[in-house]
Amino acid sequence: MLDGGGGAVSGGAGGSGFVDREWGLAELALAYAYPESAGREVWLRANMVSTLDGAGQHDGRSQPISGAADMRIFGTLRGLADVVVVGAETVRQEGYRPVRERAEFAEARAAAGQARVAAVAVVSASLDLDFSLPLFTSPLVPTLVLTGAAAAPDRVAAAEEAGARxxxxxxxxxxxPARAVRALAGLGHTRLLTEGGPRLLGQFIAAGALDELCLTISPMLTAGNAQRIAGGPGVAVPRRFELVSLLEEAGFLFGRYRRS
Structure with a gap:
C-alpha cells in the first residue's frame, strides 16, 4: 500500500515487482477508515470505478467493469458508512437492494454507535421510483428518500406508505446537494458514502461537498461513449485532491483521494 508519505504499491499481478496477495476485510477496513472527526462532523466520500479509457460504466451499469477485489472494497465501504447516497437512475439501472448485514463489521459498528447496517438514501426530485421493491419494503433500517419541497404529494405519500422516510x-x-448533506448530518448520519451515479457525483463536486474519492481503476478498455464517473455542471477551477493510499490486486488499482 502506498500512503500519502510515500512507499510502494503492493498487490497481485506478477512481472512488475508486485507481491501476489489478496486484501482481507480487516486490512481494507483499516485502509479505508473514516477520519476520526467523521463521528462528529459530516464527511462525504464517493466510491466509483473507471476503465483505463475513462468509462464509468458499460451498457449502462458499473458491474461489467468491476471485479472481485472491487466488490470487496464496495462491501467494506458500506460496512463503514452511516448512509449510502445514490441517485434514482442508478437505483433503477443497478437494481439496488437494501444494504445487508455483515458480521465482520458488527462489533465496530456497535462500538461507533452506528446502526446494524448503513441506510440507503435515494436522491429523486420526481419520486419516480418503484416503492414495491425490497429497497423500500424490507430494509433492516428505513430507506431515506431525498427530494424537493415541490415533490408531488401523492408520490411522497406512496414513499411513506412503503416505509421510506x-x-x-x-x-x-x-x-x-449541500443541503442534502446537511439534512443527513441532522439525522445523525455523518459518515456519508455516495455510489453515484455520474450526475449525482457531479452535483456534489460542483457544490464543493465532496471530501474524498475512492476510485477503482479497472484494467479494461471499452471505447464507445460511456459516461465518465462524474457529469453535469462543471467547476470554474479544477479541484485538487491528494492521494492518501493506493492498493493493487489482480491488475486493479484502488486509489483513495482527499480534498487538499
Missing part, C-alpha cells in the same frame, strides 16, 4: 432537501422541485 422522506427528507426535504431543496426548496423547489430539485435536491440541493
Amino acid at each position: 422522506v427528507v426535504v432537501a431543496g426548496d423547489g422541485a430539485g435536491v440541493d
Whole structure:
C-alpha cells in the first residue's frame, strides 16, 4: 500500500515487482477508515470505478467493469458508512437492494454507535421510483428518500406508505446537494458514502461537498461513449485532491483521494 508519505504499491499481478496477495476485510477496513472527526462532523466520500479509457460504466451499469477485489472494497465501504447516497437512475439501472448485514463489521459498528447496517438514501426530485421493491419494503433500517419541497404529494405519500422516510432537501422541485448533506448530518448520519451515479457525483463536486474519492481503476478498455464517473455542471477551477493510499490486486488499482 502506498500512503500519502510515500512507499510502494503492493498487490497481485506478477512481472512488475508486485507481491501476489489478496486484501482481507480487516486490512481494507483499516485502509479505508473514516477520519476520526467523521463521528462528529459530516464527511462525504464517493466510491466509483473507471476503465483505463475513462468509462464509468458499460451498457449502462458499473458491474461489467468491476471485479472481485472491487466488490470487496464496495462491501467494506458500506460496512463503514452511516448512509449510502445514490441517485434514482442508478437505483433503477443497478437494481439496488437494501444494504445487508455483515458480521465482520458488527462489533465496530456497535462500538461507533452506528446502526446494524448503513441506510440507503435515494436522491429523486420526481419520486419516480418503484416503492414495491425490497429497497423500500424490507430494509433492516428505513430507506431515506431525498427530494424537493415541490415533490408531488401523492408520490411522497406512496414513499411513506412503503416505509421510506422522506427528507426535504431543496426548496423547489430539485435536491440541493449541500443541503442534502446537511439534512443527513441532522439525522445523525455523518459518515456519508455516495455510489453515484455520474450526475449525482457531479452535483456534489460542483457544490464543493465532496471530501474524498475512492476510485477503482479497472484494467479494461471499452471505447464507445460511456459516461465518465462524474457529469453535469462543471467547476470554474479544477479541484485538487491528494492521494492518501493506493492498493493493487489482480491488475486493479484502488486509489483513495482527499480534498487538499
